[in-house]
Amino acid sequence: MTQNNHMKQKKLQKAFAKILIVTTLLLWIFERMTSVLSDALGKWLYGEKYMQPVDGYVGDRSYGFNTDMHLSLLLIVLFILGMVLYISSKKDTVSEKQTN
Secondary structure, X not given: OHHHHHHHHHHHHHHHHHHHHXXXXXXXXXXXXXXXXXXXXXXXXXXXXXXXXXXXXXXXXXXXXXXXXXXXXXXXXXXXXXXXXXXXXXXXHHHHHHHO
């Protein structure tokens, strides 16, 4: 019974990893095509200071850091987490098959 629960847990982990990887890639493609996500993130993070003119130029300099970098870092971390979960779920199932 314990091994059956372990296999179910690994299948769930593998499914979660696949969802995380696919979602991250789709969000990245959507962001590259529209920039909607980084704009929303910038408005949420910086509030009134978002896209204020500095020295006559409207842009990222009003808050010092590009929101695309925040979003890219988040998507990269989530993608790597998904890959680690996927690889770890595959590794355990392979080692279990070898012991049987």
